[in-house]
Amino acid sequence: MADFLTELRRALPRLAEGLLVTVEATVLGAALALLLAYTLGLLSRSARRPVRGAARVVVEFFRGTSLYVQLFWLFFALPMVGFRLEPLACAVLALGLNFGAYGSEVVRGAVAAVPRAQTEAAVALGMGPVLRLRRVVLPQAHALMVAPFKNLLIQLLKATPLLSLVTVPDLTFQIDQLRSATGSTAASYLLLLGLYFGMAVVLSLLMNALERAAKARLSDQVGSGSGGRRRGSRGGGGSQGGAMASDDNAARRGAGRREPDMIRKTGPEARPGQERTV
């Protein structure tokens, strides 16, 4: 055990490097996945049939062929047709394509879940399709996307040890080196699992905070002490708050007064970086 700790201390810089590679692949893969998820998700709701059909085929293709096959194909087979990609690029591409396809279903579902009445209200205000999507539908859909995106992000993180299989010196690779140097198999793998667990917890917490912020923007529940009331937090439509009497509002004005300012800060202009995190 003492041997392992000495060896571990010596290996720390390399482990840090490996960790950085793993984080890099996660972030880049997730960024690509997010981009594809939005593109494919919105295209698969297009009014034009060929566009919709093409998007569906792409999505089903990358969902239906296993991530591992995609990665190995990019790494082993693609060079045979004359394209050789960096191993890390292969990994990022495979992660992005596979999780982007899954993510597009999330985007599609969330957009479809925004009540039709919201779009109709926007039409009645003369808003065109792009404006409707950008200003009315997507801001409401975002709140519904965060939870499923969190699951996908954790899945993506858990898929990153694959990098070591295509010669990328990631965390798994470095810890495997440590294992063969020390022979402490149990300690090495426990360390690796622990590190991954830690990363998963951090990502979960981040995404949970993001989800709370997104929900709060819809239902005005920003950290208010009296947040026990669930007024209008269900359904997302503007219609649920029907029965609230105005004197009820007046009574709560004292407590609720500061909230509009808090919302303004995290408001539409400064949408806290879902794009950055995922």
Added chain:
Amino acid sequence: MWDGEAAWAALPVVLEGFGVTLVATVLAFAVAMVLGLALALVQRAGPRWLALPLRGAAGFVRSTPLLVQLFAAWVLVPGLDAPTLGVLVLGVHYATYLSEVYRTGIDSVPRAQWEACTALSLPRRRVWRAVVLPQAVRNVLPPLGNYAVSMFKETPLLSVITVREMVHEANTFGSTHFAYLESFTLAAAVFLLASWPTSVLIRRLEARLAH
């Protein structure tokens, strides 16, 4: 570029690997279904001293990579051959997902059903067997199907502990005949042909159960 002859030669090899993949998926999913149900029931109705640590352990297994778990089990658990070990690790990993599926399924049975059982003084075992589980199954079937498909697509990981499933065979063929393009493209096609129809079936099932 594409070599038709190599592809033709790779086909039986890949298909044989596909057989292994299929068997591994079926066995591992059976393990996951039984173990997942046990996990869910213990967490829901078992004693606290057992439920809490189990919940923690399940959370740990669920949020760490399957690949590392396979590596670790391969080196640390002696006396089991690769396919058995692979099926067990895959089964345990997915059991932690499925326990959540069961849990939501059980939670979706309305409270009033439990209260009705209390009013009828039904014994607890009977409540579970005759009232709760049959109703939970409805909500549980589609997600179970989705997890089965997703497990199917994760079985290639077993190749890292030398299980001769499809991707392992494709890789071996590719390296010996220098025909990665053909062998991996075939493997991809087989995955697509097998998982797409299944997904469509599950979506139909989902739509039917929703009514």
Added chain:
Amino acid sequence: MPTEDLAVRFDRVTKRYGDQTVLDGLDLEVARGERVTLIGPSGSGKTTILRLLMTLERVTDGVIHVAGQPFSHMPGRAGGKLVPASERHLAVRRRRIGMVFQQFNLFPHMSVLENVVEAPVHVLGESRDEAGRRARELLDLVGLADKVDARPTRLSGGQQQRVAIARALAMRPEILLLDEVTSALDPELVAEVLDVLRDVARRTDITLLCVTHEMGFARDVSDRILMFDRGRIVESGPAAELLDSPVEERTRAFLGSVR
């Protein structure tokens, strides 16, 4: 009546959903500044008329004209036939028209002020200051000047509906469509909304098309009331006349059922 004095003209408009005919060759003319109320049993096609005008539905047959111009179709003809309006054509034309919905349909992710400012800024290209100033005036008009920063979900139904009215007016519509605007409200909140609308009707010369079950309100604001049944106009006439001495049996039966 010369066509340029008409705000709205339906020319043999038919609307079908599948094999169900909701409107059947409807002819309808509404003059500029006129206030018209549509009454009738549910499913009689009243709301469909408003939704067609708001371009939320497309006509199956016939043509809708707004301000003397084809609205549901392109202005010219191709090969002697009218061509259904393109999205771009509709986008420009529908700006003349505003609508208030039964379920308010406020944007839950925006404050009250943002709800009202949104379209003037992003559709009409007004400056934020200008739009904001006007939005405050309108919110003052509907009695909600103190709620500009509130979230819609925090307001009562009556307050939400008044915001929706301000939001529609912010686009300076020539025609305002009111689709059962009090039907989703608790009874004690109906009056505050109707008072605001009476005020709007009195202060502006906006053309109003209104679907409602509030006969008192219909009597107060309408120049004309149309009684609908099964996609056709059964009877029409000046508000007081139709309400007090309906000629048709079906109108009498309907009025008897809502009173």
